[in-house]
Amino acid sequence: MTDKEHIQLAHGGGGELTAELVEGVILPALGGPQRPGGLTDGAIVPVGGVKFAFTTDGYVVRPLEFPGGDIGKLAVIGTVNDLAVMGARPLVMSLSLVIREGLEIALLGRLLKSAGRAAREAGVSIVTGDTKVVERDASDGLVVTTAGIGVVSDKAALGFHRVTAGDRIILSGPLGEHALAVMSQRRGLGFSSDLVSDCASLAPLTASLLESFGEDVHFMRDPTRGGLAAVLADLAEGTGRNVEVLEAAIPVNRAARAAAEMLGLDLLAAANEGKLIAVVAASAAERAVETLARHDMAAHASVIGTVGESSDNPLVELLTPIGGRRIVQRPYGEELPRIC
């Protein structure tokens, strides 16, 4: 597509085109800070001696219900996880609804019940909200936007500036379960599977890591839209360092791999909603994996790569099992529309 004047679906995919839109249009227009990652990340707001984390996300997943979750649970968990990877304990949340005329009220109730349950399980209170209704049309029934506030742990010292050569990259489990569970429900795709979204709070994982390893944890992120590939691209760009990942070390879910192959999708770029990427000091890496693996949801946690030296043109390289190397690009963004 060569139309540069109008929004394309890929502008929302969390890849290269999203980054262009955010850095090139949204941030300059708002007149806000031009920091890498920009508005897509949460912010730390210090007030009266307390460091608050503040984040927001809009959810447009289609269909509204899928194996392992629904838009209500996803909207709560997504914001909980954004706070968790900032080293924060989630405190309160807002939940704003834009509903299509004609949505079944029983379905709305079910989705919100799921949101409420997810919030209670994550120990966060939904304290404010809003409800708007728009006309019936071709698209799906609901947009949910959440914002969350958390209190940053005293033990957290996170950021690209804390990442150094030799740091290890840990992934908490196999990739793509969320994206492929959602895709399996799309009309016309013609595949079925036993895949279940991994949608779950990462707060227990991040709290364990910070509790045990404190400043040895240098960076955390959850690989949602754009997947592992987008997070590694951010890591390389944000730190100015090369990144090397061992393909054989990445945990695999066989059903997700089979589905990805069938659909021609790259698991590295597929969205997850219950996986953690942590960059830790080399000396702490093996113990950090053991700490994570004590949680059922991270039983397959592994060191998957290493941070390298500074570079003018930092690259993410994947080492294949047969000794090959390939560059991992930031995904463009058009593979999986409306996956979260």
Add this chain to the structure above:
Amino acid sequence: MTDKEHIQLAHGGGGELTAELVEGVILPALGGPQRPGGLTDGAIVPVGGVKFAFTTDGYVVRPLEFPGGDIGKLAVIGTVNDLAVMGARPLVMSLSLVIREGLEIALLGRLLKSAGRAAREAGVSIVTGDTKVVERDASDGLVVTTAGIGVVSDKAALGFHRVTAGDRIILSGPLGEHALAVMSQRRGLGFSSDLVSDCASLAPLTASLLESFGEDVHFMRDPTRGGLAAVLADLAEGTGRNVEVLEAAIPVNRAARAAAEMLGLDLLAAANEGKLIAVVAASAAERAVETLARHDMAAHASVIGTVGESSDNPLVELLTPIGGRRIVQRPYGEELPRIC
């Protein structure tokens, strides 16, 4: 319409049907607090000795640009005003976009520039955001959801419980300018006017009132969706007291009144985006009006009514210029879809 099983446009109108949906479906499903006004209002969150105000709103106004504003400015000002009427100084804000495929990027830039300008003028920083894209369809191009955090003034002691018999109700200016400026831009309505939305930050007004009158200010609210009628209904319901309003005392914008008459709309139920309703102690009322009127945007501030005695069935009554009385009902919600 008799379909009780599906969402109707009026569920989003801020009136009776919105209240039913929020109280009857949304809050019970979330398992949250069953307080009056529920999730539609902001929340006060005390952390480490500081009282924070937290609020969210989604914006679906159609068209995206209108005389006196646009969805970008509206999304910032709406959240600033929600914080202001809670007695809070706005601090930081999130801004989440759901964009239709095909939206002109130049228009998006213009809307966000307007949002950025409104934020700077209101002294609030947009610190976090999100961008999603959905497929092209019949509806308009953009949903903007903002959430905001403010710090509640030490001088604020606001709430239904603080309102007592004899308190005066102050309105900062004429009604309906926002709603009718937006309606004048709708296709097919066939009227034009010089009306301009009143979209503006109320923070200077609320700060002046709290600074000068502190605990004598008992309640504040901005009459957006559902207008003055919805706020007075909330006031009567929330306090359990009758409310009496003098029709002749309500400031009038002649163009807005003419447009409302032409469209068959009730100005009392029309949305405003730069008006304040304050309930103050009788002894402070005249001075409070003078304080407000020093601000250009509240030059026509007036005492419009009085809070009465407690009642099992509290009513809002309008006293007409010829001595009649009529009950003001909470609007049902279907008059003005997508006005904010």
